[in-house]
Amino acid sequence: MVTTNGSARPAAVSAADALDSLGDIPGGRTPSCPNPEVVARAKRRRFTAEYKQKILAEVDAAKESGEIGRLLRRHGLYSSHLSKWRREREIGVIEGLTPQKRGPKVKVDLRTLEYQKLQRENERLADQLRKAEIVIDVQKKVAMLLGRPFPEVTER
Numbered sequence: 001m002v003t004t005n006g007s008a009r010p011a012a013v014s015a016a017d018a019l020d021s022l023g024d025i026p027g028g029r030t031p032s033c034p035n036p037e038v039v040a041r042a043k044r045r046r047f048t049a050e051y052k053q054k055i056l057a058e059v060d061a062a063k064e065s066g067e068i069g070r071l072l073r074r075h076g077l078y079s080s081h082l083s084k085w086r087r088e089r090e091i092g093v094i095e096g097l098t099p100q101k102r103g104p105k106v107k108v109d110l111r112t113l114e115y116q117k118l119q120r121e122n123e124r125l126a127d128q129l130r131k132a133e134i135v136i137d138v139q140k141k142v143a144m145l146l147g148r149p150f151p152e153v154t155e156r
Contacts, residue, residue, distance in 0.1 A: 052085045 059082060062068045
């Protein structure tokens with residue numbers, strides 16, 4: 001038997017070659033596993049309208065039994081995605097399939113905004129008036145202490 005280097009003796013086998021060959025042997029080393037660490041916080045998936053339309057077109061074209069299930073597994077989707085996307089498609093093709101912002105809808109009423117603005121202005125003016133009245137009272141007391149009576153102003 002002749003080896004690759006031309007000699008009758010087998011060439012020395014490196015440790016790396018020996019470990020690589022163990023994966024082929026039953027009972028040998030198994031291939032490396034994927035990292036089992038879980039992400040701390042899962043991220044919500046968002047699908048574009050074009051992607052949804054493409055998937056719905058593939059589902060509509062599916063004829064054989066089990067073909068839709070294979071399609072869903074291949075793309076990592078659920079059947080509830082399909083039913084929701086079909087409802088959205090009935091509402092409007094592109095508009096209905098675009099991702100919606102989550103959370104409660106904010107209703108802006110112009111009258112409410114104007115009311116809040118006027119209320120803040122009223123509080124500011126009331127605070128200014130209170131400070132002005134304090135200053136006037138102090139001036140009156142100082143004038144009385146100095147013997148200069150403060151002239152009374154009658155309101156009209």
